[in-house]
Amino acid sequence: xxxxxxxxxxxxxxxxxxxxxxxxxxxxxxxxxxxxxxxxxxxxxxxxxxxxxxxxxxxxxxxxxxxxxxxxxxxxxxxxxxxxxxxxxxxxxxxxxxxxxxxxxxxxxxxxxxxxxxxxxxxxxxxxxxxxxxxxxxxxxxxxxxxxxxxxxxxxxxxxxxxxxxxxxxxxxxxxxxxxxxxxxxxxxxxxxxxxxxxxxxxxxxxxxxxxxxxxxxxxxxxxxxxxxxxxxxxxxxxxxxxxxxxxxxxxxxxxxxxxxxxxxxxxxxxxxxxxxxxxxxxxxxxxxxxxxxxxxxxxxxxxxxxxxxxxxxxxxxxxxxx
Numbered sequence: 001x002x003x004x005x006x007x008x009x010x011x012x013x014x015x016x017x018x019x020x021x022x023x024x025x026x027x028x029x030x031x032x033x034x035x036x037x038x039x040x041x042x043x044x045x046x047x048x049x050x051x052x053x054x055x056x057x058x059x060x061x062x063x064x065x066x067x068x069x070x071x072x073x074x075x076x077x078x079x080x081x082x083x084x085x086x087x088x089x090x091x092x093x094x095x096x097x098x099x100x101x102x103x104x105x106x107x108x109x110x111x112x113x114x115x116x117x118x119x120x121x122x123x124x125x126x127x128x129x130x131x132x133x134x135x136x137x138x139x140x141x142x143x144x145x146x147x148x149x150x151x152x153x154x155x156x157x158x159x160x161x162x163x164x165x166x167x168x169x170x171x172x173x174x175x176x177x178x179x180x181x182x183x184x185x186x187x188x189x190x191x192x193x194x195x196x197x198x199x200x201x202x203x204x205x206x207x208x209x210x211x212x213x214x215x216x217x218x219x220x221x222x223x224x225x226x227x228x229x230x231x232x233x234x235x236x237x238x239x240x241x242x243x244x245x246x247x248x249x250x251x252x253x254x255x256x257x258x259x260x261x262x263x264x265x266x267x268x269x270x271x272x273x274x275x276x277x278x279x280x281x282x283x284x285x286x287x288x289x290x291x292x293x294x295x296x297x298x299x300x301x302x303x304x305x306x307x308x309x310x311x312x313x314x315x316x317x318x319x320x321x322x323x
Contacts (some may be wrong), residue, residue, distance in 0.1 A: 003028035005070075005307050008047035010035055011056045013075050014289075017296025018051075020304050027304070041065055049073060049303050052081070053295075054283070060086040071095055073303045075295040076286055078235060080208050084317050093315035095302040099154060100294030101286035106158035108285050109203060109233045112257035116229055116279045117142060117201075140227075143167035148199025150215065151234070152177050152187065156205035160185045171195045196223045201231065208235035216240065221247040227254045233285050236261040241272070248275050259285055 007021055009031040021027040035043055035056065044050050044058075045065040051073040052058060058072055060083050069092050072082060077098040087094050115121055118139035126133050147163045149156045152174045160170045170187040173195040182189050196202065202224065206212045216230070217240035224230075230253060232239050241262050247253045255277035261270075264283060272278055286295065302314035312318040 005048040006030060006046065007303060008032060008043050008050040010040065010043065010050050011053040011075070013051055013053060013299075014292040014296040017293045018300045020297065020300040022300075024304060026308065037061075044069060049307060051075060051299060051303065054078060054081055056081070058082040058087070063087060063090055063092070066090060066092065071303050071306045073097075073299040075292075075299045076101060078207065079316055080235060080237070088317045088320040091321055093306060093312050093321050094317050095299060095306060095314040096316055097295040097298035097302065097314070100296075100298045101288075101291040102154045102158055104288040104291035105155045105233055105285040106162060108259060108281070109155070109159050109205075109231060110162050112231055112233065112259065112279055112281065113142070113201060113203070113229070116231075116255045116257040116277075121279050122276065142201075145169075145200040146171060146198055148195040148202040149173070149187070150192065150195065150202065150204045150238075151206035152182075152185065153205065155233075156203070157181075157185055159203060159205065160187050168201075171199055192220075193223060196220050197225075199228065200225060201229045203231040204234045204238050206234055206238060208237045213237050214240045216244075218243040218246075221252055224253050226252065229254055230256040231258075232256070233259040236264065245271055245275075248272075248277055251277075255279070259283055 004026045006028045009029055010033060012033050018029065022029055032043055040062050041064055044062055046068065048068060049071040050069065053075045063086050071093050072087055073095045074082060075097055077096050079094060079096060082094055084094050119137040123137040143166060145168050147168045147170045149160060149170060149172045152160060152172045163170055164186055171190045172182060172187045173190060173192040177189060179189065204216060215238050221243050244256060248256060257279040259281045260283055305311035312321060315321065
């Protein structure tokens with residue numbers, strides 16, 4: 001049987017997770033990660049679907065000759081590396097896999113919270129330098145503290161559950177969270193300003209959109225408690241990095257833990273790298289074997305259903321696609 005659809009795998013995606021496509025004779029997988037520019041545009045021009053993670057960028061130029069393309073699949077939830085507007089104008093659905101990395105991202109959030117609260121990375125560096133310096137690494141307990149969540153969807157909701165297990169109270173700013181769901185999570189809904197002012201730890205879990213860009217900026221840092229911590233395992237642009245830098249340098253807040261940045265990879269000379277009150281990881285939210293397997297399966301199923309059945313339930317731009 002000749003394959004009906006060609007699927008370009010243009011990023012490093014767990015191939016065993018693509019079994020919904022690989023085992024279906026209607027689909028042919030072409031694995032070519034790391035393409036960019038004209039090479040990527042050429043490869044896309046002969047594909048019915050393209051699969052990416054966060055490294056490969058699907059730009060307007062990438063789609064200039066995508067007359068055959070019927071779907072763009074993002075193995076994950078973030079779409080800031082995909083020109084959704086350009087895809088929509090060409091009638092191409094952009095599919096995502098929002099559930100697959102939920103647990104991994106939530107667990108990394110808690111790992112970063114504990115690391116910055118107990119100064120684990122700095123203490124580790126000190127020990128490996130041959131020191132025994134207990135006085136410099138006095139931290140604080142999570143028990144009895146207030147966690148402020150900006151966004152309580154899949155990942156934020158899982159963070160809330162884990163924070164409650166540590167004995168934290170949880171305030172949530174999320175215009176889309178129903179009161180019934182808030183009761184299930186045992187959290188209290190509050191306006192953004194109240195969450196910012198009252199929380200000992202503020203953790204961001206919203207997508208990067210026009211509405212959320214710079215959501216945590218100078219005004220919000222001015223409201224925070226002097227001992228507050230900021231966590232960002234969402235998207236870098238949600239936090240104004242210039243304002244964060246000032247808040248950290250001037251000790252308006254006690255510290256931050258970051259997994260995402262306005263520009264990635266983070267510049268080598270970024271002043272954030274030199275601050276002692278910052279814990280940093282290189283966008284590891286979905287970097288577990290389980291998450292990579294889960295998002296691969298999820299996006300493979302979404303692409304299969306889209307091409308074979310016209311199912312757009314996984315498309316973020318479904319309302320803008322006419323078929």
